[in-house]
Amino acid sequence: MSNPTPKQILFEQLARIAAALGSAARLDLLEILAQGERSVDQLASLTGHSVANTSQHLQKLRQAGLTLGRKEGQYVFYRLAGDEVLRMLAALRQTGETHVAEIDRLVHDYFSSRDQMEPVAAADLLDRARKGLVTVLDVRPAEEFEAGHVPGAVNIPIEQLGKRLGELPKRKEVVAYCRGPYCLMSYEAVELLRRKGHKARRLENGLPEWRLAGLPVELG
Amino acid sequence: MSNPTPKQILFEQLARIAAALGSAARLDLLEILAQGERSVDQLASLTGHSVANTSQHLQKLRQAGLTLGRKEGQYVFYRLAGDEVLRMLAALRQTGETHVAEIDRLVHDYFSSRDQMEPVAAADLLDRARKGLVTVLDVRPAEEFEAGHVPGAVNIPIEQLGKRLGELPKRKEVVAYCRGPYCLMSYEAVELLRRKGHKARRLENGLPEWRLAGLPVELG
DNA sequence: TTAATATTCAATTAATCACTTGAATGATAG
């Protein structure tokens, strides 16, 4: 008797979406997928989980409508379903930073406070980069850079930065960015650059947020 | 060995928030709490669950930072932690409607298509209500009306609407609203009003979305 | 104090989840 009402069914469906976000492993996958599409194999090695486990997480994300899969040869490439997913993740971060003391503390201790100098806002950066006043540095892996980056940015993946410092002009300020607000790579980059005598700051967010803000993205 | 990185801890925390949203019962509670604060008792009877079960859901929401509790006498009143929560719920709905075929279908079949005439946009309503061109009808329970409503709105809870039709001027168009986009009460109201010869339409959203849009809210 | 009421806690059950392991599918290369 008493069938579920349409509203109950709807809430059940929405709950499935939220539940798919309710796992640190899947949030990790989504952060990577926000940079561009990736095969199951790549995702497994980037997150450090087994391929089978990664595949199952990806299926849960796909069933929730958060990702899409594309089969090419023997590879399956997953990507985010759309910008709504990025917006939902941003809303989730915002809620956490505002209402969960533990998150606020973590963000302050490990992120905000490491970046002594004020991070650069996206709109400011574009302007100054076009005038040639700063070097924009993308420290993500090459695949992610190729899938889209800040126009004019230089790509030096974080683990190569130490050896390739010579490629950066010493006089100009460097603005580094990576995957997003909770990605540590740009923090590490700024610390390394400052130790070596560069003037360096972080972009306040990563490329997905840049793109979502409607700012121009360069490919390849 | 290998301690979790700050990012992992952060994602774990964010996942806890998302997991708290990952239950239809809790989404139901949040929709009610979006209208204003409520005691455990009231929430239990409004959702049709046991008090103990409701209390446990509320604690999960509170631990995730989504709700706050206030003790007054022997009652504990819960409320939403802030507008970020509403924004996250809006992002969740948006994601679902865009990327989950089942949700899109349900919304079309049970919601959009029942409302033949185009729903009224919030900004339009405020203008026309001030000019006295429409009667704004709030069909939510009295407590929710008192906690905040569209300025000048008349409150007739949906279950009393049949008997109290006389209170509405027959010539003016009626615009009805309730808790939110997935709340059926305003649909029922519009159907009833039209059967009785009124010109009636729905407001596109409920009061929480109205308030979130920065539109004025009247109390008491 | 005693009784009544609102809420939370504790214990239980059935269901679901994350992860592992090993096998099954499906596409490509030799």
Next chain:
DNA sequence: CTATCATTCAAGTGATTAATTGAATATTAA
């Protein structure tokens, strides 16, 4: 065709979850 590789499926384990029931706590009313 056979071997190889990427991915998915299926089964199993330990942990977590939603809901129920009954007891415990805390506030108010008599």
